Every structure is written in structure tokens, then in C-alpha cells.
């Protein structure tokens with residue numbers, strides 16, 4: 145019997161998020177290699193870019209549409225997803241390890257008794273479920289893990305798997321929800337002022353205690369602005385009140401995996417590394433050549449960030465002008 | 468009202484991690500153990516409740532080995548009322564641990580449950596939400612502000628790029644994110660009182676696991692990167708490498 149995989153898409157502001165396309169790509173690969181049937185489900189009101197899901201290899205798309213579902217409601221979304229899974233005998237479920245995926249996946253896993261593998265950085269499908277690798281102990285070890293009992297649900301770390309374009313035809317089925325249980329619901333989203341969030345950024349430039357004070361962060365903001373990147377911070381910078389907690393990277397902040405991570409005046413404590421060591425390229429600017437950050441950095445400059453950062457801004461500007 | 472706080476006894480994040488010979492567990496020799504940092508926020512939030520309403524009893528629950536009593540005692544010294552150890556020597560999966568905790572929460576008739584958002588050992592970020600489903604409570608994860616009036620709950624949870632404002636009602640499970648509060652220190656009086664408190668032990672059984680832990684590995688240490696220089700003279704080379712070698716600019 146053909147096995148079925150459900151991708152649960154995440155929408156915000158009426159758009160499917162980029163991280164969901166990464167999940168679509170993984171699912172499309174499984175469909176080709178393991179002969180599983182893949183369906184993606186999106187819950188929300190209008191969704192403007194839903195057909196883009198088919199650019200990542202998935203043609204069956206279900207849109208459960210209702211004005212009351214524009215914002216996330218754990219109670220309503222959960223029941224809609226459970227209902228779909230039960231009716232369609234789904235074997236595998238995939239989502240992103242974002243605030244949304246982290247909230248909904250354990251609920252579904254507990255209701256259905258599906259084994260849950262969270263924050264996966266590699267994933268395989270097996271006849272009995274999922275097999276994955278995931279970082280544990282703040283990234284100091286990698287756990288090989290699998291589900292038992294034929295069914296599985298997994299959440300994927302953002303930015304680790306590529307969202308590969310593979311266009312197929314889109315078949316979007318719009319459905320009305322059978323029931324909308326709003327007993328636990330989001331009534332409003334307060335956005336942090338227009339900046340790119342570290343957990344969604346492809347380039348991050350972070351500052352730590354070495355920045356000396358909040359007034360110096362413009363040096364980092366300048367680099368972030370010309371790179372189209374996000375600004376991050378170490379806990380030392382957050383605890384000192386220089387930056388907000390939403391920018392903190394590390395164990396008690398956010399886990400990120402951008403293509404480029406530039407750490408300025410950050411020593412590289414294990415708790416900081418826990419949040420960023422899976423970044424593809426790491427640059428360290430630190431005047432202490434023995435700082436642990438250099439052990440994970442691909443490129444380093446062992447000097448004074450106050451001298452280096454303005455030059456970095458200039459050099460990138462020059463580069464942008466040339467190309 | 469009865470409140471439960473679930474706490475986990477975990478290796479200190481500053482500990483060096485080595486594997487044991489079977490490669491299925493870490494070598495615990497020399498590892499120091501702590502109260503899971505996120506659980507401090509959970510305990511604090513429960514204690515604030517107790518401070519503001521008489522008749523609140525705060526129970527501390529932990530599923531684990533005898534050693535977990537240290538962590539329970541730490542929570543008691545902050546001001547919690549009673550500690551319960553659910554004896555468990557096995558490395559259970561999240562759903563099984565959630566079942567054990569859920570049984571005890573039912574037994575104690577707790578209307579509000581606080582957990583941390585994540586254990587810093589296996590980083591599963593699931594137990595609080597799983598408990599909520601097992602006992603059919605509402606749940607708010609990654610919570611950074613919470614207000615409960617009567618049975619009406621208003622809360623904020625952290626999401627990428629902002630916060631969600633959530634409305635729901637009791638009974639409730641909350642998983643605490645940093646920022647929810649500033650945890651208090653245990654007072655000397657609290658520490659002495661906690662030493663005298665009896666920690667109850669219970670034995671419960673959960674259903675079969677849904678997840679199997681196969682092996683552990685230590686991620687390959689990266690090759691030491693290149694130090695390009697010690698001043699801004701190295702910046703041009705850095706930018707060149709980022710564009711031509713790393714292809715990230």
C-alpha cells in the first residue's frame with residue numbers, strides 16, 4: 145500500500161513562509177525516491193503565494209480557508225489537521241521547527257501517538273517511519289534517532305535543507321473547515337519594528353560584550369543594512385540592556401543556521417555556539433586570538449572591531465558598486 | 468488552586484560532553500548537574516501566583532533518578548510547597564515522560580501547570596504541550612507574559628519577528644521562555660526549610676515508546692579556520708573570500 149506524507153505549511157501575513165518551502169523540497173524528494181504520496185495543507189484565510197508550493201515539487205495542495213483562521217489558533221488548527229490525518233490515513237507528517245511547528249507538532253504527536261523527532265538536521269524516511277539526526281546538549285552531540293510503530297512526525301531546522309526549485313502543476317483544493325474551535329487563539333501579532341528577524345535571516349551579524357555599549361551597535365547595523373542581513377546579539381549584550389531579547393542567539397535565545405554568521409566582540413561560549421554553530425560560514429572578529437569563537441570560525445580577524453567594522457562596511461559597498 | 472511545575476535535572480551546559488564506550492549515552496563522570504534553566508522561569512511564575520493568592524499550593528514534579536531530588540530541593544528552596552519524584556531510571560521518550568507527569572498532575576488536581584520551553588539536554592521542546600493534550604488542557608508555549616483572571620487567560624508568546632497575543636482559559640499548561648520573569652534566589656530560610664521537606668516518591672508506568680534512541684556522535688570539530696590578519700588590512704581579503712570561495716556575498 146502506498147504510504148502518505150502530509151506537509152503542514154506555515155503562513156504568516158497571508159503568505160507561506162520560505163522555511164515551509166524547504167520542507168516541501170524534502171517531501172518531494174521522498175516522493176520521488178520512496179514512492180510516498182505527498183499532500184501539503186495550509187490553514188488560513190487568503191494565501192497569496194500558495195501556488196508557489198508547486199515550484200518545490202508538490203502538486204496536491206489543500207487550503208482550509210476561513211476568515212477566522214487568518215491568525216494561528218492552536219485549538220482550531222490542531223483539530224483541522226487531526227481531522228485530515230484521520231480521514232486520509234496519513235503515515236508521515238513534516239513541518240518546520242519554527243514557533244508554529246514547535247507548538248503544533250507535539251500536540252499532534254501526543255493525540256495520535258506518532259513518534260516525534262524535533263529540530264532534525266538530516267532526515268530519512270523508512271518503511272517504519274522517520275530516521276533522523278538532531279543536535280542535543282547544546283549542539284555538543286548529535287543524536288541518531290528513529291520513530292517506532294510505522295508512523296512519524298518530524299520538524300526540520302530552518303536553513304539546513306535547501307529549497308530546491310522543481311516545478312510541477314499546482315492542484316489547489318479549497319475546503320471549508322468543518323469546525324473552528326477558537327478556545328485557544330491568537331488575537332493579534334505585535335511585530336518587532338520591521339527589522340529582519342534573526343531566525344529567518346540568511347546573513348546575520350552579531351555583537352557581544354566587546355561592542356562596549358548600545359551606542360556602538362550602529363557599526364553592526366551598517367553592515368547588516370548593506371548585506372540585507374539581520375542583527376543578532378550575545379546574551380551579555382542582551383543582559384546589559386543594550387539589545388532586545390528577540391535578537392539573542394544561543395541556548396536561551398534563538399537557534400539560527402544562516403549562510404553567513406559574523407560574530408563581533410563575542411567570545412564564543414558554549415551557550416552562544418549552541419545557537420549558531422550550524423551556520424554555513426562563520427566569521428569572527430575578536431581581538432583575543434584565543435577566544436573560542438575562532439575554533440568554529442571559517443575566517444577570522446584577530447583585531448579591534450572598532451577599527452575593522454567601518455572598513456568592512458566600505459569594502460562591501462565597493463563590492464556592491466562593482467557588480 | 469493547585470499548581471504543578473515540572474522540572475528536569477540536566478547536565479550543566481558548561482560541561483564538556485564525552486561519549487561512553489557504547490556511543491549511546493554520554494559519559495557522566497565529572498558532569499555537574501543543574502536545574503534546567505528554563506524551569507527556573509516556570510517555578511518563578513508559579514511562586515508569583517502563590518504570593519498573590521492565598522490557598523495556592525505549588526507542587527514540584529520531576530521524573531528521573533534519585534539524583535533529581537537535588538533539583539526538586541532547589542525548587543523547594545525557592546519557595547515551592549511539595550516535591551514529588553516519579554522514579555524512572557530509563558531513558559524514556561518525551562511522550563512517555565509526558566504521560567507519567569500527566570498522571571501525577573491529574574492525581575494532584577492541578578489546574579495550572581508550568582514547564583520550561585525546553586530541556587537543555589535533549590532539547591525536545593515538547594513535553595509541556597504533550598502533557599496538555601494528554602489531560603486535555605489549553606496550552607501556551609514559549610510564553611513571555613501571562614495574566615490569569617478568574618478563568619480567563621491572556622498571554623504573549625515569542626514568535627519569529629514578534630509576539631502573538633493569545634486568549635484562552637483555564638485549565639492551562641504554560642511553557643516558559645526567557646523573559647517571562649526574573650527568577651528569585653532561594654533565601655537562606657528557604658534553603659533550610661527545603662532541607663527538612665520530605666520528597667515523596669512514586670512509581671508509575673507509561674505506555675510503550677514511540678521513539679528509539681540509536682546512537683550519539685560528537686560533531687566533527689571544524690578544521691581551524693583561517694586567521695586573515697590582525698587589523699582592517701585583512702578586510703579586503705575577507706570580503707574576497709566571502710564572495711569567491713564561500714559564495715555568500
Ligand SMILES: Cc1cc2nc3c(=O)[nH]c(=O)nc-3n(C[C@H](O)[C@H](O)[C@H](O)COP(=O)(O)OP(=O)(O)OC[C@H]3O[C@@H](n4cnc5c(N)ncnc54)[C@H](O)[C@@H]3O)c2cc1C
Pocket residue numbers: 351352353354355377378379380381392393394395396397398408409410411412413414415416419429430431432435447448449450480504
Ligand atoms: C544557562 C545559560 C544560558 C545561556 N544562554 C546564552 C545564550 O542564549 N546566548 C549567549 O550568547 N550566551 C548565553 N549564555 C551566556 C554565556 O555563557 C556567555 O556569558 C555569553 O555568551 C558571553 O557573551 P559575549 O561573548 O558577548 O561576552 P564575553 O564572553 O565577555 O566576550 C566578549 C569578547 O569581546 C572581545 N572584545 C572586547 N573588545 C573588543 C574589541 N574592541 N574588538 C574585538 N573584540 C573585542 C573579547 O576579546 C571577548 O572575547 C548562557 C549562560 C548560561 C549559564
Ligand SMILES: Nc1ncnc2c1ncn2[C@@H]1O[C@H](COP(=O)(O)O)[C@@H](O)[C@H]1O
Pocket residue numbers: 473474475476503505506509528529530531561564568581582583584585586587589590591592593594595
Ligand atoms: N524528566 C522530567 N521530569 C519533569 N519535567 C520534565 C522532564 N523532562 C522535561 N520536563 C519538563 O518539560 C520541559 C520541556 O522539556 P523537553 O520537551 O524535554 O525539551 C522542561 O523544561 C521541563 O519543564
